[in-house]
Amino acid sequence: MAELATIARPYAEAIFEAVQTKPAADALEQVSRALDALALVARDSQVRSLAGDPHLSIERLEELMLAAVPQPAGTAVRNMLRVVLENRRLAALPAIAEQFHRLKDAAQQRAEAVISSAFALDPAQIDELLPALERKFGCKLYPRVEIDPSLIGGIRVAVGDEVLDTSVRARLDSMRIALSA
Structure with missing residues (x-):
């Protein structure tokens, strides 16, 4: 699991920085909820098998994953998800969410x-x-x-x-x- 944590760190830090530039503190909570939902979707075995399907485009997989999330995902989350899928790092999504939570907690003391x-x-x-x-x-x-x-x-x-x-x-x-x- 140390490898996933290493892979997840730059993604979590990037989305955290992207959200920090926004003035609303609610943005952290919204991103946090969206990442939790995406992490849950990424753990699903059917989604993991879809991610390995060479006939399914990254755009379509992204649409399917975002459709499974209960609340609309913001631009930062959509961009991060696109990069994660393009780099074939779907398995790292739960670790990204976990590290984002740590960064958010540290910022909020x-x-x-x-x-x-x-x-x-x-x-x-x-x-x-x-x-x-x-x-x-x-x-x-x-x-x-x-x-x-x-x-x-x-x-x-x-x-x-x-x-x-x-x-x-x-x-x-x-x-x-x-x-x-």
Whole structure:
């Protein structure tokens, strides 16, 4: 997958720069939604087989893909899709969307917080937890909650490459290490 990330980086940076020249902050969100939709379309096995069809023109494939996207794609997205298809990089579209999200988050000083919990968290608990996590990590966070029964209790929060682990599993592992030393 490192190869796809390497291929995707210039495309993501180019579309991010193209959108940055526009005055509306909504442009980032619109492009983000369009890239997510195109990434979903690109993952479809039928679309991948169409992309390999030598009898199907790039223009027709582009039309088909854009028709599958629920909202109209802007000029920047259309141009990027055309270049991706011309260079036969359809498989890189999901990685392009992912890297665009990282660039957008960095520009907005936001990050995704992956909150792992042994049990389901209700929205009130998440709302109570977020301000403390934002102070700890120093940026605006948007949560993604995952259930991981192996944690036994507590939570584990990952923001980028930083991890805050207050789970029972982490405490037990720490005690095990301390006792075996």
